[in-house]
Every structure is written in C-alpha cells, then in structure tokens.
Amino acid sequence: MALLSKFDDMRAALQALAAGGRNPFDVRFEKILSATEAVLEGRSCLLFGTNNYLGLTFDETCISASVSALRAAGTGTTGSRIANGTYGDHALLEQRIAEFYGKRAAMIFTTGYQANLGLISTVAGRDDHLLIDADSHASIYDACKLSAAEVIRFRHNDAEDLARRLGRLKNSAGNCIIVTEGIFSMLGDSAKLREIASVKREMGATLIVDEAHSLGTRGKHGRGVCEELGVESDVDFVVGTFSKSLGAIGGFVVSDLPDFDLLRIACRPYMFTASLPPAVVGSVIAALSRISTDASLGERVRQSSGKLYRALAHEGFAVGPEPNAIVALKMPDREAAVRFWNRLLDRGVYTNLALPPATPGSLSLIRCSISAAHSDAQIESALSIMIAVGRELGVLDSELKNTSAPAPARVRA
Numbered sequence: 001m002a003l004l005s006k007f008d009d010m011r012a013a014l015q016a017l018a019a020g021g022r023n024p025f026d027v028r029f030e031k032i033l034s035a036t037e038a039v040l041e042g043r044s045c046l047l048f049g050t051n052n053y054l055g056l057t058f059d060e061t062c063i064s065a066s067v068s069a070l071r072a073a074g075t076g077t078t079g080s081r082i083a084n085g086t087y088g089d090h091a092l093l094e095q096r097i098a099e100f101y102g103k104r105a106a107m108i109f110t111t112g113y114q115a116n117l118g119l120i121s122t123v124a125g126r127d128d129h130l131l132i133d134a135d136s137h138a139s140i141y142d143a144c145k146l147s148a149a150e151v152i153r154f155r156h157n158d159a160e161d162l163a164r165r166l167g168r169l170k171n172s173a174g175n176c177i178i179v180t181e182g183i184f185s186m187l188g189d190s191a192k193l194r195e196i197a198s199v200k201r202e203m204g205a206t207l208i209v210d211e212a213h214s215l216g217t218r219g220k221h222g223r224g225v226c227e228e229l230g231v232e233s234d235v236d237f238v239v240g241t242f243s244k245s246l247g248a249i250g251g252f253v254v255s256d257l258p259d260f261d262l263l264r265i266a267c268r269p270y271m272f273t274a275s276l277p278p279a280v281v282g283s284v285i286a287a288l289s290r291i292s293t294d295a296s297l298g299e300r301v302r303q304s305s306g307k308l309y310r311a312l313a314h315e316g317f318a319v320g321p322e323p324n325a326i327v328a329l330k331m332p333d334r335e336a337a338v339r340f341w342n343r344l345l346d347r348g349v350y351t352n353l354a355l356p357p358a359t360p361g362s363l364s365l366i367r368c369s370i371s372a373a374h375s376d377a378q379i380e381s382a383l384s385i386m387i388a389v390g391r392e393l394g395v396l397d398s399e400l401k402n403t404s405a406p407a408p409a410r411v412r413a
C-alpha cells in the first residue's frame with residue numbers, strides 16, 4: 001500500500017475544492033503592498049483574511065526596531081534558550097509582557113502553537129484532568145495528545161456542562177485544569193469567562209485562557225476578554241501569540257504562579273527548539289509598547305468590525321454570534337462557501353475559507369478578519385462586494401441567519 005494512501009480522501013476533497021476555481025490552501029501573494037493590500041493574480045486585492053488586527057506589520061516603529069535588532073544581534077539565535085543561551089532582548093520582552101499583564105512572570109515561545117503545546121502538556125501530568133472547550137484550537141487539542149493527563153471536553157462555552165463534568169471528578173486525585181479561549185478563532189464568539197471563572201473558583205480548579213485573538217482587540221488596555229470581563233485574578237495562565245495583533249511570530253505564557261521558572265527546564269516545546277530571532281523580538285517589544293500606549297488601535301478595530309458585522313447581518317447574511325475582529329459568514333453548504341470565496345477573490349477581496357472538519361458544528365464559513373489599518377473606504381468596498389456576491393449566489397436570508405444581530409447605524413450596499 002502506498003505510504004500516503006491514508007490521505008486518499010483528503011486528496012479527493014482537495015481536488016474537488018480546486019475544481020471550484022482555486023486551491024484555497026495554496027493562495028500565493030505576488031507582493032504584499034501594505035497591512036491591508038496585496039497583489040494576487042496580477043492585481044491588487046483587499047486583505048480581509050489575515051490576523052493583522054492592529055495592522056502593525058508595516059508600522060515604522062516596529063520595522064526600525066526589528067532592523068536595529070537584526071543589525072545588532074544577527075539573523076538567528078541558532079539554538080534554544082536552555083542549551084544555547086538567552087539574549088538580553090528575550091529577557092526584556094518577557095519582563096515587558098509580564099508588566100503588561102500585571103503578572104509576576106512570562107515565558108516566550110517560538111510560536112503561539114508551541115506556547116499551548118508547552119504549557120498544557122507540561123502542567124497537566126499523569127494524575128491530572130484537562131477540561132477543554134469542545135471548540136478549542138488545534139494547538140490545544142495537540143497539547144492534550146502530548147500530555148499524560150485525562151482529557152475531557154466540555155460543551156462549547158457551557159459553564160454548566162463544565163461544572164457537571166468537574167463535579168464527577170471531585171473524589172479523584174490530581175488537579176483539574178480548565179482550558180478555554182478568549183475569542184474563538186472560527187466564529188469570533190467570546191468565552192463566557194465570568195461563568196467559567198466562577199466554576200473554577202467553586203471547584204478549586206486551575207484556569208488557562210488562550211487570548212490569541214483578543215490581545216489588543218478587547219479590554220480597556222488591550223489585555224483581552226479576561227480584562228474586559230474583570231476575571232484576570234481568576235486566570236492562572238494567560239497564553240497568547242505575537243502572530244496576530246503584534247504582527248510578528250511567537251507565543252507567550254504569563255502567570256503569577258510561584259516557581260513559574262521551573263517550567264523552563266520541564267517544558268519540552270520550550271527546551272528543544274530554537275528561540276525567537278532578534279529581529280522578531282525587537283519588533284514585538286516595539287509593538288507591545290505601541291499597544292500599551294495607544295488604545296486607539298483597539299478602538300478602531302472594534303468600531304470597524306462592529307460596522308461590518310452589523311451591515312452584513314442587516315443584509316441577511318448569517319453572521320457569527322457577536323461582532324469581533326473576526327466576522328464569520330455561515331454559508332448554506334460547502335459548495336456555496338467555495339463559490340462565495342472564489343467569487344470574492346475574483347472581485348479582489350481575500351478572505352478565509354473554513355470548512356469542516358476544521359469548523360465548529362460542521363459549518364462552512366467565510367471567515368473575514370478586520371484590521372485597525374483598514375480604511376473606511378476599504379471596509380465599504382469589501383462590504384458592497386460581499387453583498388453583491390451574496391445576492392448573486394442567493395445566500396442572503398439563509399436559514400442560518402442570526403436574527404438576534406442588531407440593525408446597523410448606517411448601511412451602504
């Protein structure tokens with residue numbers, strides 16, 4: 001049997017997708033023009049499918065900090081912090097992140113994926129129990145596979161279900177560790193963290209919140225949904241990424257846990273991989289300083305995404321449950337989603353096509369992400385193209401429509 005024959009179904013699905021126009025997993029930008037525009041298939045298109053929520057990838061301060069760090073310390077560290085040493089800026093970035101969150105300590109990782117993989121697989125040992133939201137990101141699921149703990153899924157965003165499942169563990173040995181996200185990456189809904197934190201307190205569990213999509217976009221100071229809902233003191237570990245609002249790559253964990261530094265010599269995805277290169281660390285320090293001192297970026301992305309979300313809902317699109325920097329459009333089925341995604345790209349709007357099994361509830365989604373760098377004109381232009389394509393393909397007023405979405409203050413088609 002051929003080695004890759006186990007992927008025959010996947011190959012067939014990919015061929016069917018590509019037959020709809022393009023291969024959505026192999027989109028190639030010929031040139032990146034700015035945080036919101038790129039050249040694709042020979043012409044300029046609007047980027048509504050990045051996670052560049054604050055638009056910092058072309059920020060002058062971040063670029064010059066990155067270039068200075070590159071010149072000063074070279075292109076790479078060529079090894080891990082444990083085996084090959086920590087650079088001054090690694091330690092400085094950890095200090096700045098801990099200060100930003102008002103926590104005692106921070107640990108940075110080479111990606112956000114590795115931050116989840118490392119933290120969760122290390123703190124959850126053989127006798128422990130991991131209780132994860134059913135809609136968790138792949139990095140959380142993969143961390144569970146790497147951990148020796150028992151893994152229990154609770155119903156998406158359902159604190160009562162979580163409490164029931166924790167209740168069944170009350171006489172068992174080991175720690176109970178709850179893992180959830182601030183904002184969920186597919187539908188853009190936020191976690192019911194007040195309810196979850198109250199269950200955590202009642203049951204004496206540990207709580208980990210992944211704020212990958214909420215750092216910079218939510219909370220008065222940009223610290224995410226934990227800050228916004230006033231539960232920061234209940235959260236034992238906040239996980240985050242540098243690859244979205246901070247416009248670079250990397251991940252982190254912050255905590256008040258005494259002995260937190262012990263994790264550095266226990267956490268394999270931290271120990272056995274090269275540390276972040278100077279240019280990345282330099283730009284992230286600058287980006288963090290930007291968001292610490294400038295609340296207008298977060299405000300701008302909330303305003304723009306709220307406007308787009310309400311206008312799309314008003315037109316009859318079935319949108320996700322709440323306005324956020326991620327605006328998801330639920331399509332009637334996979335074929336409609338593929339057609340919609342291709343048609344948008346034909347008209348110069350790049351979004352993400354998200355299909356089962358990568359989506360919650362087996363939904364076929366067009367996932368749009370909004371950036372503080374999008375101009376009003378770009379938002380209006382993407383909106384009118386989405387409405388026009390929605391009408392052409394007859395996906396408006398679908399049965400999936402979210403009737404609870406509020407009417408927009410102003411709608412332009």
Ligand SMILES: Cc1ncc(COP(=O)(O)O)c(C=O)c1O
Pocket residue numbers: 111112113114116137139181185210212213241242243249250251
């Ligand atoms: C919720 C969540 N956590 C973690 C990650 C991984 O982040 P990174 O891209 O920095 O590895 C992602 C990436 O999309 C995510 O959506």
